[in-house]
Amino acid sequence: MNLQFISKIKSISKRKFYLIHSVQKPHLDRFHSRLVRKVCLFILPFFFLQCASSGFGTQGLLYENQRISLMETGNSATKEGFSCAKSYLGLIALGDASIETAQKQGNIKEITSIELETYNFLGIYAKLCTVTKGI
Structure with a gap:
């Protein structure tokens, strides 16, 4: 194969990688921040809401x-x-x-x-x- 043709393919594939990476990275950052928010808002309170508890009788969550x-x-x-x-x-x-x-x-x-x-x-x-x- 022609070396010039191979170098063009490599440069095109590098550009595609950078384009895909630059498009997906903010999307992943948003996904991770949403995931962290959901964990903080919905899951963590269940660990802390019953931290102080009498331990007897019925347990009220609030x-x-x-x-x-x-x-x-x-x-x-x-x-x-x-x-x-x-x-x-x-x-x-x-x-x-x-x-x-x-x-x-x-x-x-x-x-x-x-x-x-x-x-x-x-x-x-x-x-x-x-x-x-x-x-």
């Missing part, structure tokens, strides 16, 4: 505020004690929500009922409180 009874003797109560633990984004958890702490806080000698109060807002802030009632 909001949770409930009281769950664990034990009840049926006897009347005159005193009530609370103990709470809080969580921020599921990264930091502070507090003591134990039954003993709630009993001491309410100065209760005999426990007649134990309940859990849960609160969660968007997984940003969650609170779990133990409520003891007794005499």
Whole structure:
């Protein structure tokens, strides 16, 4: 084959490659940016929405505020004690929500009922409180 003809084919193919590459690159950049936006808007929130969670009862994705009874003797109560633990984004958890702490806080000698109060807002802030009632 003629060398001049081969060099023309090579130069044409190089131009085509550059043209195709220059047309497709912005398209790929837009595709990747759209993909990143979709991941950030739709997938990542599901990982972070339930970061801070009480872990008891039904779980509300956006909001949770409930009281769950664990034990009840049926006897009347005159005193009530609370103990709470809080969580921020599921990264930091502070507090003591134990039954003993709630009993001491309410100065209760005999426990007649134990309940859990849960609160969660968007997984940003969650609170779990133990409520003891007794005499």
